[in-house]
Amino acid sequence: MEIHPTAVVHDSAQLALGVKVGAFAHIGPEVSIGPGTRVDHHANIERLTTIGADCHIWPYASVGTDPQDLKFGDERTFLQIGDRVLIREFVTVNRGTGEGGGVTRLGDECLLMAYSHVAHDCQLGQRVIMANGATLGGHVHIEDYVGLGGMVAIHQFTRIGTRAYIGGMSGVAQDQPPYCLCEGNRCKPHGLNVIGLKRAGFSEETLEALKAAYRIIFRTHTPIQKAMEQVRAEVPGVPEVIHLLDFIASSERGVAR
Incomplete structure (x- = not known):
């Protein structure tokens, strides 16, 4: 392990071999970080968060924070992040809520680009890509290999099917079918994702x-x-x-x- 002397790591946090924590990073209570994961300077990993192996959390990202839900009563809820997940600058990911199942999940090999947001109780499959500024409301379910363009906004409780691509600036209020190219406000399919x-x-x-x-x-x-x-x-x-x-x-x- 390499932990910068200015980093703050809670005594109850568990860091595996090969973890690197940069200057002024914060690792909260009951956090678990897998081998080979890198947490850059000024990144914030809040409580009850599990991060898999070989992930990279870039500067100023903040994950595992409380849900932005007025019904949240400080119950024990969790964030689970898979292996080889890339979380870029200023990304925010909230933990789950007691009423919503209690867990927010990111599957293996996801890429969350700068300023994107994953709200409470969202479930992301593997290799989901969220471009800059893409935003998920609570309880959104995204299947494997989905791409979200920049500034996409997805309504709570909406689902996105596998290998769909959502074009930039789209407003998503209904489920988007798998294998399709979808865009618009309100978003709808405009053909198959043939190239993908x-x-x-x-x-x-x-x-x-x-x-x-x-x-x-x-x-x-x-x-x-x-x-x-x-x-x-x-x-x-x-x-x-x-x-x-x-x-x-x-x-x-x-x-x-």
């Missing part, structure tokens, strides 16, 4: 099936339930199409169309 899916190695069979499902669900005026029945009857049931249908069926806020 090809880069990820999706087969032509899968891409064609997703295109067919997308046309039926998002390019017709067919009521959503009938459109889903049509997809089940006409489109090959590859896992990605099944996931798309399951995502829509489980939506509580409604899926943007």
